[in-house]
Amino acid sequence: MKVTQADYVISAVGPAQYPNNGLPEFALAGRSNVGKSSFINKMLNRRNLVRISEKPGKTQKLNYFIINDSFYFVDVPGYGYAKVSKKEKEAWGRMLETYFAERTVLSAVVHLVDLRHPPSKEDVQMHEFLAFYKRPVITIATKADKIPKSRQQKHKQIIAQTLSLTPEDPLILFSSQTGAGKEEAWRALEHYLH
Numbered sequence: 001m002k003v004t005q006a007d008y009v010i011s012a013v014g015p016a017q018y019p020n021n022g023l024p025e026f027a028l029a030g031r032s033n034v035g036k037s038s039f040i041n042k043m044l045n046r047r048n049l050v051r052i053s054e055k056p057g058k059t060q061k062l063n064y065f066i067i068n069d070s071f072y073f074v075d076v077p078g079y080g081y082a083k084v085s086k087k088e089k090e091a092w093g094r095m096l097e098t099y100f101a102e103r104t105v106l107s108a109v110v111h112l113v114d115l116r117h118p119p120s121k122e123d124v125q126m127h128e129f130l131a132f133y134k135r136p137v138i139t140i141a142t143k144a145d146k147i148p149k150s151r152q153q154k155h156k157q158i159i160a161q162t163l164s165l166t167p168e169d170p171l172i173l174f175s176s177q178t179g180a181g182k183e184e185a186w187r188a189l190e191h192y193l194h
């Protein structure tokens with residue numbers, strides 16, 4: 001994918017604010033600090049389109065970015081941030097449930113997990129939640145540069161097992177530091193654009 005244009009559109013608090021021009025979109029989900037902002041910036045060749053390590057859990061909004069005037073990236077607020085109140089977590093859950101259940105233009109979900117650690121309980125719940133709504137999932141294992149090549153396959157296998165992925169489910173090792181996995185990630189996304 002040659003990214004010729006990428007712009008912030010809106011931080012939407014609910015369906016009334018979601019774009020309604022029918023363009024396809026990809027949601028990006030993952031626990032706070034997994035490297036989601038870094039992933040988006042790297043994929044779009046931007047340093048600062050999405051702010052890295054903005055205080056996690058602060059925004060409970062869906063941040064829309066338009067790419068090449070033809071599709072959207074939707075940055076979903078990170079989960080698993082301990083300091084978020086129960087009330088805030090419930091509001092977050094309700095918003096996402098509606099979004100994943102009802103959003104017809106949602107083509108696929110990019111689910112980010114950390115290659116260094118086995119997926120958390122919340123990572124597994126998110127994966128099951130997306131499967132329940134029959135959303136195609138592209139799993140991205142971030143921070144691959146932090147694991148030596150000799151151990152990457154083992155870590156990859158643990159992620160696939162813990163999330164109960166089948167061999168057909170895309171699972172891509174990614175590093176926003178080195179750019180590893182970027183082309184493969186774009187290929188997986190492009191699959192849903194044609």
Ligand code: GDP
Binds near residue numbers: 037039051143144177
């Ligand atoms: P977010 O909270 O999921 O948006 O995560 P960020 O993109 O803000 O990243 C959290 C931290 O992990 C920051 O300090 C990043 O610099 C770091 N980070 C993100 N991706 C990578 C990566 O691929 N490799 C390494 N070594 N660090 C990363």
